[in-house]
Amino acid sequence: MKSEDLTYQIQHSELENGEHQFDFQVDDKLFLRFENEEIRNVRLKLTAKITRKSDDFLLFLDADGDFEMQCDRCLDFFSQHVDLHHEVVIKLDETTNFDTDEDFVTLDRNDNYLDIAYFIYEMTMLSLPIRRVHPEDESGESGCNPEIIKFITGESHITEEDAEVLDAAESDENWKKKLKNLYNN
Numbered sequence: 001m002k003s004e005d006l007t008y009q010i011q012h013s014e015l016e017n018g019e020h021q022f023d024f025q026v027d028d029k030l031f032l033r034f035e036n037e038e039i040r041n042v043r044l045k046l047t048a049k050i051t052r053k054s055d056d057f058l059l060f061l062d063a064d065g066d067f068e069m070q071c072d073r074c075l076d077f078f079s080q081h082v083d084l085h086h087e088v089v090i091k092l093d094e095t096t097n098f099d100t101d102e103d104f105v106t107l108d109r110n111d112n113y114l115d116i117a118y119f120i121y122e123m124t125m126l127s128l129p130i131r132r133v134h135p136e137d138e139s140g141e142s143g144c145n146p147e148i149i150k151f152i153t154g155e156s157h158i159t160e161e162d163a164e165v166l167d168a169a170e171s172d173e174n175w176k177k178k179l180k181n182l183y184n185n
């Protein structure tokens with residue numbers, strides 16, 4: 001897997017049998033490389049441990065840190081703390097194939113480098129929750145942008161009935177388009 005971005009490349013051909021550790025700071029650049037705009041302000045501390053046994057590599061990824069993702073309800077971004085782990089078996093073979101099982105890939109033995117960016121990307125994206133909404137504060141108040149909440153419900157304070165209106169807004173794509181236009185004007 002060749003790429004312009006060499007940040008996450010490991011020269012596996014130089015690795016002796018046994019365990020090796022590499023540390024990285026992961027930021028937005030990695031996600032922009034995959035044209036992903038779902039998360040931003042990424043600050044992850046990543047450790048990659050590679051155990052080599054001749055043609056087999058066991059890759060352990062461990063990351064913790066923060067990023068921001070967009071709220072499905074008010075479209076503001078909110079911060080999320082994550083603690084991520086991922087494990088991949090990489091086998092040197094005739095061709096590179098990252099499209100197999102997500103935990104098992106093959107790498108062309110003539111490629112001397114292993115680019116782990118894709119695995120970091122996968123690990124992070126798989127950790128994202130299906131429902132992405134601002135967490136509530138200690139008193140149970142929505143952390144959403146109050147202006148937008150007022151715009152959706154007509155009130156600045158969320159009542160029981162408003163919760164249903166907000167749930168509907170969250171899953172309404174047309175509503176989101178409207179809201180986006182509002183932001184852009």
Ligand SMILES: [Zn+2]
Nearest residue numbers: 071074134144
């Ligand atoms: Zn929100």
